[in-house]
Amino acid sequence: MARPASYEGVALVAPFSTPYQRYSIDTAHHWIATALRGSLRAAGLKPADLDGFQVASFTLFPDTAVGLTQHLGLCPRWLDHIPMGGASAGVALRRAARAVQAGDAEIIACVAGDTNHIDSFRQLLSSFSRFAMDASYPYGYGGPNASFALLTDRYMTEYGATREDFGRICVAQRANALKNPNAVMKKPLTMEQYLDARPIADPIALFDCVMPCAGAEAFLVMSEDRAQSLNLPYARLAAAIERHNAHADDPIQLRGGWTMDVDVLWDQAGMGPQEMDLVQTYDDYPVISMMQIEDLGFCAKGDGPAFLRDKGLTVAGDFPHNTSGGQLSGGQAGAAGGFIGMVEAIRQVTGQADGTQVPGAERALVSGFGMINFDRGLCSSAAVLTSGARA
Amino acid sequence: MTHPLSPPPRKDPQKRSVSPTRPPEVRSRAALHLTAAAAEGRFALQRCADCGKVQYPPRDACSACLSTDLPWQDMAPGGTLIAETTVQTSPRLYFRERMPWRAGTVQLDDGPTVLAHIHGDVARHARVRITARLDQSGQGVLVALPETDTPNMEDDPLMRALSADPKHRRVLITDARSAQASALARALQKAGAAIIFAGEPESWRPYPQRAELEALGVQILPMDVTDTASVQKLAGEIGGKTDILINTARFLRPGGVLDRGDTGFARDELEVNYLGLMRLAQAFGPGMCARAADGVNAAAAWVNLLSVGALSNARPFGAYSASQAGAYSLSQSLRAEFRPSGLRVMNVFFGPTEEDDWYQPLPPPRVTAYALARSVVDGLQRGLEDVWCGDIAQDLRDRFRRDPKVLEREMTLGGEGA
Numbered sequence: 001m002a003r004p005a006s007y008e009g010v011a012l013v014a015p016f017s018t019p020y021q022r023y024s025i026d027t028a029h030h031w032i033a034t035a036l037r038g039s040l041r042a043a044g045l046k047p048a049d050l051d052g053f054q055v056a057s058f059t060l061f062p063d064t065a066v067g068l069t070q071h072l073g074l075c076p077r078w079l080d081h082i083p084m085g086g087a088s089a090g091v092a093l094r095r096a097a098r099a100v101q102a103g104d105a106e107i108i109a110c111v112a113g114d115t116n117h118i119d120s121f122r123q124l125l126s127s128f129s130r131f132a133m134d135a136s137y138p139y140g141y142g143g144p145n146a147s148f149a150l151l152t153d154r155y156m157t158e159y160g161a162t163r164e165d166f167g168r169i170c171v172a173q174r175a176n177a178l179k180n181p182n183a184v185m186k187k188p189l190t191m192e193q194y195l196d197a198r199p200i201a202d203p204i205a206l207f208d209c210v211m212p213c214a215g216a217e218a219f220l221v222m223s224e225d226r227a228q229s230l231n232l233p234y235a236r237l238a239a240a241i242e243r244h245n246a247h248a249d250d251p252i253q254l255r256g257g258w259t260m261d262v263d264v265l266w267d268q269a270g271m272g273p274q275e276m277d278l279v280q281t282y283d284d285y286p287v288i289s290m291m292q293i294e295d296l297g298f299c300a301k302g303d304g305p306a307f308l309r310d311k312g313l314t315v316a317g318d319f320p321h322n323t324s325g326g327q328l329s330g331g332q333a334g335a336a337g338g339f340i341g342m343v344e345a346i347r348q349v350t351g352q353a354d355g356t357q358v359p360g361a362e363r364a365l366v367s368g369f370g371m372i373n374f375d376r377g378l379c380s381s382a383a384v385l386t387s388g389a390r391a
Numbered sequence: 392m393t394h395p396l397s398p399p400p401r402k403d404p405q406k407r408s409v410s411p412t413r414p415p416e417v418r419s420r421a422a423l424h425l426t427a428a429a430a431e432g433r434f435a436l437q438r439c440a441d442c443g444k445v446q447y448p449p450r451d452a453c454s455a456c457l458s459t460d461l462p463w464q465d466m467a468p469g470g471t472l473i474a475e476t477t478v479q480t481s482p483r484l485y486f487r488e489r490m491p492w493r494a495g496t497v498q499l500d501d502g503p504t505v506l507a508h509i510h511g512d513v514a515r516h517a518r519v520r521i522t523a524r525l526d527q528s529g530q531g532v533l534v535a536l537p538e539t540d541t542p543n544m545e546d547d548p549l550m551r552a553l554s555a556d557p558k559h560r561r562v563l564i565t566d567a568r569s570a571q572a573s574a575l576a577r578a579l580q581k582a583g584a585a586i587i588f589a590g591e592p593e594s595w596r597p598y599p600q601r602a603e604l605e606a607l608g609v610q611i612l613p614m615d616v617t618d619t620a621s622v623q624k625l626a627g628e629i630g631g632k633t634d635i636l637i638n639t640a641r642f643l644r645p646g647g648v649l650d651r652g653d654t655g656f657a658r659d660e661l662e663v664n665y666l667g668l669m670r671l672a673q674a675f676g677p678g679m680c681a682r683a684a685d686g687v688n689a690a691a692a693w694v695n696l697l698s699v700g701a702l703s704n705a706r707p708f709g710a711y712s713a714s715q716a717g718a719y720s721l722s723q724s725l726r727a728e729f730r731p732s733g734l735r736v737m738n739v740f741f742g743p744t745e746e747d748d749w750y751q752p753l754p755p756p757r758v759t760a761y762a763l764a765r766s767v768v769d770g771l772q773r774g775l776e777d778v779w780c781g782d783i784a785q786d787l788r789d790r791f792r793r794d795p796k797v798l799e800r801e802m803t804l805g806g807e808g809a
Contacts, residue, residue: 134421135422137415138415138532139508139532140492140493140508141481141485146476149476153474154496157516201476201480202477203476251496251498251504374448375496375504
């Protein structure tokens, strides 16, 4: 594959996360509006200043991004709806960056958010995809827990990973979350608690699973010139990839689409995995974080458990990973789960991460994974961010 | 090895019957072909007519070559269990009530990977046999069984839910006078039925099978399907412990329209074959539906014995065929009405029988009562919806599926007249 054109001149600014709530009586519209307002305020802009709008959400029904323009009083000349769940931030960024480079829009707000009512997770599952309806739900209706349990089971068999290997990821993320006041989880987690937790879908237990909740995440994409004239801290986009339905003939998913594009990613970024100051993986289950670390070139396939065994995964460690606590400890606010790592990475490389700040962080890898359509996640994305201007 | 089921204890009358809940029913149209094959006990998937790739989940276009010609074909059952999980919690009530639930990923020898229910006797990473069954929503699901049979494997709770096995169940044969009644009672008894009841119309009239039924320990109780009061009376007495109902009541006479001088026999045919079914369903159906989740001996199935003439009119039993077509159509309505409870409707189609005198002038082959009884029990054990018993029924089924109009033309030839 030829190296894609550079993303130079593009700035990512005004990262904003709402606090998350376990259950909300408000709608997705409410949460998306809250994050959008927060991001615009951080940039000192008004809604009328936006000319591009992009949204990812599962619970807007019957609305889409179109309905939101009228609902929120926006008048964009560039509009996009991204139904890619955990991969949405990387995909959103690619599209928005190109639109800004091409002049199709000057200031684009990228927002992801969902609400969570008492019964909305069950309802979301019941209408998730045709293949899931036909071929997955009738078999125990375990939802994503069961799907990822099967992948985890196979991964453990194939590569000899143990529950402790996954536990290390979860325990470190909880430590990170305790430094993030917005995180849903507020209590420390020990390895013992992780191992003794109630089983959910063997070999997956309680702390391997995310907590569905309500919340939203947002950031703005504009030109570097504009960011500088507004005097805003900003991140640059060094490289970005996406891929869908990769390795369709693998009998079960042990690798994701990143493997097809990882060389392009690092080539375009002009740097390698070892140069990253922090890594944000999509962590709906720890096995997927392990897969991303392998597939994005930090170690060879199957070496994830050994690679992570002697790494410090907390904010203070030598391999800072999911610094805000990720979804496992921060909570999964629907499609915002696809944005949580991106928004945190923008904060990190612009020096705005407060309690979870990795000292001097300049380069971050953010990776996304989404949409278990039947038996595996179909969408993968990744982006390398670097510091533009720090706060 | 599966632990053998013990006979359920007597029901505590103070206890509330568990309301039936169901696994998900919604499917795409393509996926209903898997259900249609499972309804007859076959495991079929789509194989691309252009490139040969086997598809799963069911699709509208080939994932290798985009062909839209994806005929359904029976598949080899062999596969390997490559991953498994035991689901401990689910937002779906049906599974929540049955946790923990074992499910796994099976790589088929024919190519694709499927998600399947896993029988308790399957070992980790073992070779398995895939079979397609109807679940309690009446939809086809795939089940991974041990490669070779294990003792009591049908007693696994999973298999009980995917069948209407007569074992430990109480069965009502609606007409003791039917030529098939004693063979049925014998087969059901052999299959482990707990109690067999038989309804008996016109008790004052002797018939040869009675002694045989009595010798088998069948409880013979008065009921005439043409008499609403008698049907309701028996339902009041044993409706609460009827787990399987097999409707053997049948009025059979030769003749079409012009062969008969009046509508007398036609009236009897409708009274027994059509309205009799309706009376039985109105009296026994609601109680059976309410008990469809009642433990080991939950109400499980409603069985209709239907002439294959129900599909396409079969002379010289033209008027009788019409009554069977009516009963068949009514059985489809019953299916829809029973569906929310999980109670199954199984139709057993058959051609001319050996034991019914009215078929005497017809040439062989004929269906024996023994063969019919075996088909009924086998169908219940496999949870089937449609059973085709004997060569004639299977032949007519295939011809009907090939082209119903051609079959009709063949069945209505005028003969070489003047």
